[in-house]
Amino acid sequence: MAQKLLEVKDLHTVFHTEDGTVEAVSGVNFEVYQGETLGIVGESGCGKSVTSLSIMRLLPKQTGEITKGEIIFKGKDILKLPENEMRHVRGKEIAMIFQEPMTALNPVYTAGEQVAEMVELHLGMSKKDAYNYAVEMFRKVGIPMPEKRVYNYPHELSGGLRQRVMIAMALSCNPSLLIADEPTTALDVTIQAQVLDLMRKLLKEYNSSLIMITHDLGVVAEIAQRVAVMYAGQIVEYGDVVTVFKNPSHPYTIGLMKAIPRPDVEVERLISIEGNVPDLFHMPKGCRFNNRCPYAIDKCMEMPPLFEVEPGHLSRCWRYKEIKDLLKKEDGVDVGRG
Amino acid sequence: MEGFVKVLRKMFRHPVSIAGIILVLLFLSIAIFAPLLAPPAYPWNPYMMPQSGLSAVPQPPSPQHIFGTTQGQYDIYYGVIWGTRTALEVGVVVIGLALVIGILIGTLAAYFGGWVDELLMRITDIFLAFPFFVGVIVVITIIGPGITNVMWALVIFYWMTYARLIRGSILEVKENQYVMAAVALGTPGGRIITRHLLPNSIYPVIIQASMDMATIPLTAAALSFLGLGAPVGYADWGQLASFARNWIITPSGGNPFQYWYTIFFPSVTIVLYALGWNLLGDTLRDILDPRMLI
Amino acid sequence: MTLAEVKSIQTTQNQSKNDQILLEVKNLKKYFPIKAGVFRSTVGWVKAVDDVSFYIKKGETLGLVGESGCGKTTVGQTILRLIEPTGGHVFYNNVDLFKLSKGQMKKYRSKLQMIFQDPYSSLDPRMRVKDIIAEGLKAAHIGNTKERYEKVRDYMQRVGVSPTYMNRFPHEFSGGQRQRIGIARALVLNPELIVADEAVSALDASVQAQVLNLLDDLQQEFHLTYLFIAHNLSVVRHVSDRVVVMYLGKVVEIANKHEIFSDPLHPYTKALLSANPIPDPTVKRKDRIILQGDVPSPANPPSGCRFHTRCWLAQPICAQEEPKLEEVHPGHFVACHFWKNLEDQNK
Numbered sequence: 001m002a003q004k005l006l007e008v009k010d011l012h013t014v015f016h017t018e019d020g021t022v023e024a025v026s027g028v029n030f031e032v033y034q035g036e037t038l039g040i041v042g043e044s045g046c047g048k049s050v051t052s053l054s055i056m057r058l059l060p061k062q063t064g065e066i067t068k069g070e071i072i073f074k075g076k077d078i079l080k081l082p083e084n085e086m087r088h089v090r091g092k093e094i095a096m097i098f099q100e101p102m103t104a105l106n107p108v109y110t111a112g113e114q115v116a117e118m119v120e121l122h123l124g125m126s127k128k129d130a131y132n133y134a135v136e137m138f139r140k141v142g143i144p145m146p147e148k149r150v151y152n153y154p155h156e157l158s159g160g161l162r163q164r165v166m167i168a169m170a171l172s173c174n175p176s177l178l179i180a181d182e183p184t185t186a187l188d189v190t191i192q193a194q195v196l197d198l199m200r201k202l203l204k205e206y207n208s209s210l211i212m213i214t215h216d217l218g219v220v221a222e223i224a225q226r227v228a229v230m231y232a233g234q235i236v237e238y239g240d241v242v243t244v245f246k247n248p249s250h251p252y253t254i255g256l257m258k259a260i261p262r263p264d265v266e267v268e269r270l271i272s273i274e275g276n277v278p279d280l281f282h283m284p285k286g287c288r289f290n291n292r293c294p295y296a297i298d299k300c301m302e303m304p305p306l307f308e309v310e311p312g313h314l315s316r317c318w319r320y321k322e323i324k325d326l327l328k329k330e331d332g333v334d335v336g337r338g
Numbered sequence: 339m340e341g342f343v344k345v346l347r348k349m350f351r352h353p354v355s356i357a358g359i360i361l362v363l364l365f366l367s368i369a370i371f372a373p374l375l376a377p378p379a380y381p382w383n384p385y386m387m388p389q390s391g392l393s394a395v396p397q398p399p400s401p402q403h404i405f406g407t408t409q410g411q412y413d414i415y416y417g418v419i420w421g422t423r424t425a426l427e428v429g430v431v432v433i434g435l436a437l438v439i440g441i442l443i444g445t446l447a448a449y450f451g452g453w454v455d456e457l458l459m460r461i462t463d464i465f466l467a468f469p470f471f472v473g474v475i476v477v478i479t480i481i482g483p484g485i486t487n488v489m490w491a492l493v494i495f496y497w498m499t500y501a502r503l504i505r506g507s508i509l510e511v512k513e514n515q516y517v518m519a520a521v522a523l524g525t526p527g528g529r530i531i532t533r534h535l536l537p538n539s540i541y542p543v544i545i546q547a548s549m550d551m552a553t554i555p556l557t558a559a560a561l562s563f564l565g566l567g568a569p570v571g572y573a574d575w576g577q578l579a580s581f582a583r584n585w586i587i588t589p590s591g592g593n594p595f596q597y598w599y600t601i602f603f604p605s606v607t608i609v610l611y612a613l614g615w616n617l618l619g620d621t622l623r624d625i626l627d628p629r630m631l632i
Numbered sequence: 633m634t635l636a637e638v639k640s641i642q643t644t645q646n647q648s649k650n651d652q653i654l655l656e657v658k659n660l661k662k663y664f665p666i667k668a669g670v671f672r673s674t675v676g677w678v679k680a681v682d683d684v685s686f687y688i689k690k691g692e693t694l695g696l697v698g699e700s701g702c703g704k705t706t707v708g709q710t711i712l713r714l715i716e717p718t719g720g721h722v723f724y725n726n727v728d729l730f731k732l733s734k735g736q737m738k739k740y741r742s743k744l745q746m747i748f749q750d751p752y753s754s755l756d757p758r759m760r761v762k763d764i765i766a767e768g769l770k771a772a773h774i775g776n777t778k779e780r781y782e783k784v785r786d787y788m789q790r791v792g793v794s795p796t797y798m799n800r801f802p803h804e805f806s807g808g809q810r811q812r813i814g815i816a817r818a819l820v821l822n823p824e825l826i827v828a829d830e831a832v833s834a835l836d837a838s839v840q841a842q843v844l845n846l847l848d849d850l851q852q853e854f855h856l857t858y859l860f861i862a863h864n865l866s867v868v869r870h871v872s873d874r875v876v877v878m879y880l881g882k883v884v885e886i887a888n889k890h891e892i893f894s895d896p897l898h899p900y901t902k903a904l905l906s907a908n909p910i911p912d913p914t915v916k917r918k919d920r921i922i923l924q925g926d927v928p929s930p931a932n933p934p935s936g937c938r939f940h941t942r943c944w945l946a947q948p949i950c951a952q953e954e955p956k957l958e959e960v961h962p963g964h965f966v967a968c969h970f971w972k973n974l975e976d977q978n979k
Contacts, residue, residue: 043836043837043838044836144925158926158927160926161926188699188700188863188927189699189863189864189865189904189907189908190699190903190904190907190922190923190927191699191926191927192907192909193906193907193909193920193922193923194922194923194924196909197922215836215837216909216911217837217911218908218909218910218911219909220911221909221910221911221912221913221915222909222910222913224913241913242913242914245911245912245913245914246914255838256837256838257911258841259837259838259840259841260837260840260841260866260911261841261844261866261867261869261870262866262910262911262912263865263866263869263893263905263908263910264910264912264915266869266870267870269845269848270841270844270845270870271841272838272839272841272842272844272845273838273841273842274842276806276808276809276839277806277836277838277839292838513753514753514754514756515748515749515750515753515754516753516754516755516756516764518709518714518746518748519746519748519754519755519814519817520756520767521714522712522714522741522744522745522746522818523741523745523767523768523771523817523821524738524741524742524768524771524772525767525768525770525771526771529771533756533759533767534756534759537756537758538756538757538758
């Protein structure tokens, strides 16, 4: 197996708000191997973005705090690094791509300047080299007429091009880990296809790892090799993409798969998950999904650990063994459609 | 209800907000109870400060005149108390009228847009082209001095702030889908303005008005100081300050602060008054911030 | 009445009314001026909707799909005259809505309703839920306050929000509940046609399914006709009977949904389908089409066929001559010079 690049161990992140302290991430564990893509999928408020900001140590200073856990990157716990060393990790070792490139790019600098600044800073290139390098990066991410585009300001570029600039910037220092937070959500579907295609190609070329944070199961299926499904601040299912999609073993994952209409298969009626995502102030006792779960039993008033369904495939459900049978009994439909 | 409690909690978390509210309440009660605090000497014209003698030299605080007297022997305490009424009156009338005009013009401009907006905003620009103070002085020179005329002059050159503020605010609110939803429901234009646009856009204007409650009476006072406002002897802080200007530092040598009371009491009053409304404005800005309520 | 009975009645009604056209859009145009300079003179036009025609049959769901800037939202808003059209006609039960005065239009408001995209900006934050839902009733002078609130209670129940919450403010609800409130607000007027503009795109997947199912139930119950505007093809496929595909202000293809999804005849439709990610890692799609370049600006659309700059089938003629929307099979309209080539490819 490939080398372990990042390991998140028992991460707890809280936010201090006016109404009290809430835990947005409660005990998240996962690892990312060299060259692979891990998808973190979940609905709004599940803690997927907070997890990524915790890894980057970019939580809002006044309100956000990591209270527990380790983030081992290349064998070192980066939570213990002083801020000035962390600055070298950010951008150079771990780079981030945001959902809305318009707000992530500085509007008063040209696109080229922003890429050049990164490499000047981290790779110590001269101004001229950095500029040429920026042009090269723009070409690499498929921006047409890169010599001209480096002089454009972010607002002069389309959404798709801006996201390409973000990718160019993120890859410019050849980081070993990329974190992309909903990088295609703001884009049109044809542009999303372009960007995903590009990312796949570049990851292979650079042999970089990617954490893809998204709400879209389709995007995960397209780009990730392994997936972590998050719900209410916890990972509820974790494993190889094919296994998780074919053999989902947590009721939430199953529910999510039944709830989304698919472009390739028609169903008469969607099966929705009742209720709403719990808010952080009012978490249900025990398993956090128990108030919406069709299979909840008394045992679910206790918090289940992550059970190993099969090697490398984890599920946070007391009934992980019987869930498949329960499903079959229920509607005779095999969710995995396999 | 829950929101209201939240607002109160927020308000009382900051001692500064409480200070602002207490100061404003203090001045309001002084204005309301002025006849009790300082019984008028001329009941037919209570705003005239009682004059005890004609001596040009101010008299220090004494049991009869607890804050002392000004040159010309006007009672400073009486001037401070009844001047509060003058200040609030000027503030309420000027800002009230300016609000009515400004909100009307700004709302119409923002709601109808197009040439209506263009026309109303150009008119607004014309008024804004005059430097405020110069404009006011010119108008007073034309219509003559006096407290009422000062108020008119201030209204004429003050409504534009509100017009622009409410216009900008409404233009922003108009982008919300609930406005389009109201159109789709067949809600008449007037109701859209009163139910949707104004309630969601009025807060910045209210905050601004609260801040202006501090400055507008001071402007009026400044005009009185220049002799353009209230007639001599009218209870008005500007007038008191104007009486004090020759006595801030003793003109004839000796203890330089011999006549401190002439400037001390009026100016402390003015500072506290301005402070109170500004703090209240800040508090309102905090609690009326829509992000806090939603 | 059981649900099955309702459904069977509904089906027979549908059959009898199958070809009854409820709304017909003809040559709809909406141009937005581009203003520039000190005097804000008009220097050009954004042709957001340019000569769009389609019809909606009674009781059906017509999906309107396209990417941002294709004009789908503008179509929805001009049909209801929430913004004034530049040209064209919209016939509702054979009445041209664009010829009505604003006063006359008011009578039709209750029949044509809209559900909005953003559950946060579509409800006035300073109004109570009961007043939000009752707003249309009040505007139409239906009932007194008590009767209106009675109706509000009834409809809150129907959309699945407990009427005990009617005195609350919108911010006390979740996104999904807010969207239900928005649906109740439209429904309480007893409309015939509902334009749902990206009605579920702001919602989380699990909640999205709830709302889609609710819309489906309500359609059965109230015999509603939907114009369902969305960018998400999977959702459109799920809800629609027929689908209209738009690109840069033009209709490029109209067909019943089975044909659109199995046999798309416009290259753009095909590319759109191909770009849509499938939530199944084992589906490996061969000959995947990834379009090159960006969507051109509607202020300065390409000549001829507007898609020719990104089309892999484009020939010189595509840049010169604009293809007409033709009915190539019964009920299947397409605007492409080379649809036949694509049909062969599909086989």
